[in-house]
Amino acid sequence: MNFWEWYDRQISAAKKHDVPIYELDWLVLRLTCLDKLDLRLRSPNIAQKITPELLTKLDQLWQKRLSDRLPVQYLAGSVTWRDLELQVTPAVLIPRPETELIIDIIAEHCQDAIYQNGIWVDLGTGSGAIAIALAQHFPKAQIHAVDFSESALEIAKINANANINNQINNQIIQFHHGSWFEPLAKLDLQNQLVGIVSNPPYIPSNEVLNLQPEVTNHEPHSALDGGKDGLDDIRELVNTAPAYLIAGGFWMIEMMQGQAETVRSLLQTNGKYKNIQIHRDYSGIERFISAQIN
Ligand SMILES: C[S@@+](CC[C@H](N)C(=O)[O-])C[C@H]1O[C@@H](n2cnc3c(N)ncnc32)[C@H](O)[C@@H]1O
Structure with a gap:
């Protein structure tokens, strides 16, 4: 499955689980070197930038978000607060x-x-x-x-x-x-x-x-x-x-x-x-x- 196929499926899954779609984008952007515009414009080189290993990792984390209701910040292990990059755990x-x-x-x-x-x-x-x-x-x-x-x-x-x-x-x-x-x-x-x-x-x-x-x-x-x-x-x-x-x-x-x-x-x-x-x-x-x- 390429990145965009995975992404579209997860948008539907997010809706079904009542999880805001911006959280999917947040997790993708946190874990990859993509920027918002890449996502918005469905930049064709995204698929090249996301290796199969990275896609597997993204998927594993995102499934935890959906099934265990784990906050995305704990999944990523960090958050931006003001201009600080802060580690967060439960x-x-x-x-x-x-x-x-x-x-x-x-x-x-x-x-x-x-x-x-x-x-x-x-x-x-x-x-x-x-x-x-x-x-x-x-x-x-x-x-x-x-x-x-x-x-x-x-x-x-x-x-x-x-x-x-x-x-x-x-x-x-x-x-x-x-x-x-x-x-x-x-x-x-x-x-x-x-x-x-x-x-x-x-x-x-x-x-x-x-x-x-x-x-x-x-x-x-x-x-x-x-x-x-x-x-x-x-x-x-x-x-x-x-x-x-x-x-x-x-x-x-x-x-x-x-x-x-x-x-x-x-x-x-x-x-x-x-x-x-x-x-x-x-x-x-x-x-x-x-x-x-x-
Ligand atoms: C609402 S959190 C705030 C955390 C952080 N300051 C922030 O704004 O994101 C409250 C914090 O108070 C701490 N806390 C609770 N009871 C406390 C106590 N009796 N003495 C000191 N810290 C306490 C908790 O461990 C927790 O880290």
């Missing part, structure tokens, strides 16, 4: 496009020198996406990244080594294993941080089992499950962060649709935050909330 949450905005919001709100040169922490770093992008954005800052999952930290370290050029800026992200602020307490970082950022687990426990099978069956539940109302970890981040941030320190998290007003009121009731702002994602959903310490 040990880490696949970094989402909307999370990219966290870095843009920080860039807009944290232009003063204290933020550029200070200590930042990414809590629940997973693949390391946020910590690495922070390190790139603030090359003079010190970056710490924390996760409860040792296997996630292994992936995050690989990604940091692959994406940060230590020879140029000498910047090394410090990764710590532990729960939220626990590792920071051991490092005596109270009243030292200029920024805390987190994309914590925020889905209510009873919803975690009813998400798309790609998510429920394959992504780590410890990255998703935020307890009964989804806010267990967010409460911890609201309550404990003020002890670690300096006055004016920036606090920002990602959250789920519908949680914004509750989180705003948690921050207000806490009394130690000012400039509370809700930010929308690309779909207009209230996805992020930021504040500063009084």
